Amino acid sequence: MSKIKIGLVGLGRLGMTHATNIATNIPEMDLVAICSLNQDELTTAQALLNVKETYLDYQEMLASPNLDAIVIVSPSGFHCQQIQLALEAGLHVFCEKPIGLSLSEIDQTLALSEKHPEQKLMIGFMRRFDDSYQYAKELVAAGELGELTVIRCYGIDPSSGMESFVKFAADSNSGGIFADMAIHDIDLIRWFSQQEVSRVWALGKNAAYPELDQVNELETGTAMMQLTDQTMALLVTGRNAAHGYHVETEIIGTKGMLRIGAAPEKNLVTLFNEHGVVRPTSQNFPERFGQAFVSEMKAFATCILDDLPTPVSARDGLQATKIATACQTSFETNSIVEIDRSN
């Protein structure tokens, strides 16, 4: 059984994480080709990871006869088109979240994917593959918490990134905090509850950087959701956590509750110093989710090798984007928004 030959597009921070994992930590995969608009990135990554083929053009990479699968880590606006092209080229696809920005484009992508059932399409909601999240999911599935009643999800980026975000937001559009950041939490709500979201109300406040009001971006947002079985979901999404990278999920059920990352502990060290009793914290997503990114890619490999359904489907990508879009609309209109459940 030979290795899965991978072509990867996008060599930003997350792109390099995936590229490095594929090249060194996933024995089932070979990183054969990389693609970027930036020649410097290509040169650096090729040298570091010993990659054979480099491309400045995505379609040229697709034309390489040496590939089995494409890993897409490009900007979100390219996702749908790149997925479609890869599917048409007969390749398996792993695409980072979100699957796309426009619902109609995502619908087209799903339709195309359904025409190629033998080709795998997996979306990168890596939190599902984190050991702590896996452990929690098993407890929930085993009924340890009874029937679920409330899910609470926090995803707050560290304050250290605020200034660069404010600059970025001055002339770019993140898509809004719900689509850009909360989409991970939205996926977790669906994954843990095995329910869809019926309606949502979202709020936001810019306090440290009120200038974000001008560009319709948020420093901090919240949302409350009602799921199809009446389960309630609470969400906090933010860009301004003084203490680090705060990703926390709580599941409340009739028999107990659990929290993942209640304190975003960096490791097993506790300090006792002039500040009190201190647990150092995770500072960014590569640190917090390093293991999850590897496990996620291994899962993609397994799907291909064993011809299994992907654990995060294109439909998961579509639903998360729908809900995130509804949150954004709700925030902008300060009203409850129903989620379209027509498909």
Place this chain on the structure above:
Amino acid sequence: MSKIKIGLVGLGRLGMTHATNIATNIPEMDLVAICSLNQDELTTAQALLNVKETYLDYQEMLASPNLDAIVIVSPSGFHCQQIQLALEAGLHVFCEKPIGLSLSEIDQTLALSEKHPEQKLMIGFMRRFDDSYQYAKELVAAGELGELTVIRCYGIDPSSGMESFVKFAADSNSGGIFADMAIHDIDLIRWFSQQEVSRVWALGKNAAYPELDQVNELETGTAMMQLTDQTMALLVTGRNAAHGYHVETEIIGTKGMLRIGAAPEKNLVTLFNEHGVVRPTSQNFPERFGQAFVSEMKAFATCILDDLPTPVSARDGLQATKIATACQTSFETNSIVEIDRSN
């Protein structure tokens, strides 16, 4: 300086807590009279606490020439009338939460209170007097968290009380979980934010005891609120915590965040046993808030002795009830409800 002579009405579990504190832990007060419809309760309490006067009738107690102040711990439906009668009798009043069940009755009570500015009227939101809440309030006031953006409040009673609540709910009305329980959390939101609530959306789910649907009661509810300065508040209220009495408050600001009671630790003991590393938990409100009930009563004494405004005013009582009522309406109509801010 002589002691404040107290008459107390209501000798249930919380009534006895207050009576015992006044009789033994508040040197500034004398428990002179007690009133209950139940002669056995009167006899027991008189013997235990060495109280001179006992009454089966509230108005008879008010007629006693030996009283300075009344402490009301009777069922909520009596609060407004008993406050009014005590004010008319020229006495200071401490009344347990809620100040009343009907907004019009509360309005009347406020109006009467304003006619007697020299008589103190204080409402029993004891959490404000808990050492941990005081500590948090000082940090917030000192600006340690920066400007506030999100407040999250949990108040969940232990599962051990569910069965008796289900029986009670079969033929009584608690007033709804938001007025009955979440009112403490609503008060904390106002107290920490120093803002009013503008609008609210509330949800609920009965999972372990679906029969509560029939009597319009809730096992678990959530609410999201928008405050006047755009601060966001999230609330979970429940009656079914497997691990004990879970009262937790989180304050998120631009410079940091804090949690009070993130784990409702019973004491400083940690167990390492076959279940893992275990912190035992508080099991009920007298255990969790024993110190707060004493400090609250001391604060009431200080207001009287030093002629200071009460730290929890009748207006605080009114506003909390308004918001709780709005939550209940929101839950029943599954719509956003605006808070009337006309007075």
Place this chain on the structure above:
Amino acid sequence: MSKIKIGLVGLGRLGMTHATNIATNIPEMDLVAICSLNQDELTTAQALLNVKETYLDYQEMLASPNLDAIVIVSPSGFHCQQIQLALEAGLHVFCEKPIGLSLSEIDQTLALSEKHPEQKLMIGFMRRFDDSYQYAKELVAAGELGELTVIRCYGIDPSSGMESFVKFAADSNSGGIFADMAIHDIDLIRWFSQQEVSRVWALGKNAAYPELDQVNELETGTAMMQLTDQTMALLVTGRNAAHGYHVETEIIGTKGMLRIGAAPEKNLVTLFNEHGVVRPTSQNFPERFGQAFVSEMKAFATCILDDLPTPVSARDGLQATKIATACQTSFETNSIVEIDRSN
């Protein structure tokens, strides 16, 4: 049943703690008389606590006809003599730890106490009365930990006191860190294990303040002890904890272990700030053991009123001093010291 009339000697920080508790928190006691060599202390305390009688001379206080019991909070060197005088005056005695500095004096005191069995003599090891310690003791007694194998005790004062200690040590003698501080931990070892100590090896190191070597004092010491049933005890005693007042006790048994005060949490607040996830800490003994000092004094009252044996006996005081003395000798000789068990 009339109140126990108390005369208290010693109005330093701990003296005032006891005096205030007796005057305001122990309904079974009346603080009738206070004694100090310092007239200012007497004047202040009398005004604050509304005490009838003040004395500059201890024996004059003993001659007052208005007393039932004496509470001794004077410097350790006076304890034995003051206990003896009070016993001879027919009074009950509560004496702060240590019962005395010299073993022969303590022996005399015990002998005298045994001649007056109807007069209570209790030693102030307050930690036993702390709610967390009581909770742990009940678990141990109920066999939750199985048979005990290891006890670990830490008692470390905050660094904030180091400079004044170094000055004090330049021309005074604390009695050595084991008698001065570790004696509380030694008492806990005996109390939890219900065993005596057979032999001990103690070490010490002065790192931040090497000048303490010159005056035979220690910044930090450790000891290991073998108990009569082979249970092992480990002890750290120190004066230089950067994070606050660290009193921690661990009990390891065949079925589980527990820790009291593993993190010396100040309250239920957790901060999330630029330092990480932070639990603020207790800063001193009055803060940490406020409740224990009250409960201890209530226990003394109960012993007198109900004619019960005191929960901390003079023999407990003697044994703890013996072991502390052995630790000091062991440290000075860097050798294992056997504990004399002749009486």
Place this chain on the structure above:
Amino acid sequence: MSKIKIGLVGLGRLGMTHATNIATNIPEMDLVAICSLNQDELTTAQALLNVKETYLDYQEMLASPNLDAIVIVSPSGFHCQQIQLALEAGLHVFCEKPIGLSLSEIDQTLALSEKHPEQKLMIGFMRRFDDSYQYAKELVAAGELGELTVIRCYGIDPSSGMESFVKFAADSNSGGIFADMAIHDIDLIRWFSQQEVSRVWALGKNAAYPELDQVNELETGTAMMQLTDQTMALLVTGRNAAHGYHVETEIIGTKGMLRIGAAPEKNLVTLFNEHGVVRPTSQNFPERFGQAFVSEMKAFATCILDDLPTPVSARDGLQATKIATACQTSFETNSIVEIDRSN
């Protein structure tokens, strides 16, 4: 630069951990050969890990022309001889702890190693490579804790292994708990303090399994050590932790303290259930130290590839064994034992 070709001896639980890591997680290494006395183990491992050469005889493996380095994971009694043979065959060596059981044999091994300075010899104290230990070491090295005064090390295996240990101990000799288990903690004491141990007193107690007294084995042991700069070390070693695999290290210094693994948390999940607030725990060394075993082997690869000194030297192995031996002697004689520092 070609891969380091590895021959590995010993395919027990830890042997398979190393073999799997080398085959799949260390891109710089190739697992070329495996050796075991057990043909079934060889067959299984060969199939699973795709290994070319298998050997029932260690010397035959050494004769293979395809090897650069040997990884020794055989029983401790074989270590010294196997190291020596590998060195004589011109190969680099990684050997699991302990380097050997007999001090004279270790001395010979060191002497031989010094004759082959170009061949690396590294000992497997993997804890040093754990991310949390690395983080702590950096803090200590940066002076964050000031000068060290006390080091406390716990290493307690889960109770689940007791019964099989008792059976094993009936007719085998573990070498004693200090050499068998505490040796990891002894290495940490040396590593963190950068000091040698001067003298030690060790104790032990068999409570749950008193039959271990008959075979001179221990369920639980403690030791106190004095280091060359007066730093004090406390050690608890055991085989009977009800809650799991408890490896904890504490470093106390003049400016602060830290703990690694104060609660042996399994992951970032906290449960709130009928037992209280619960952190699940690590249950065994592969779970706790999975990352450390990989990092350790990567470090060995780096030493070979970059011709660097090994981070855990043969002398580290010798010193740890000396101290463990002294602990055992101290326990058996109930006396303080000086550590021979002649070489």
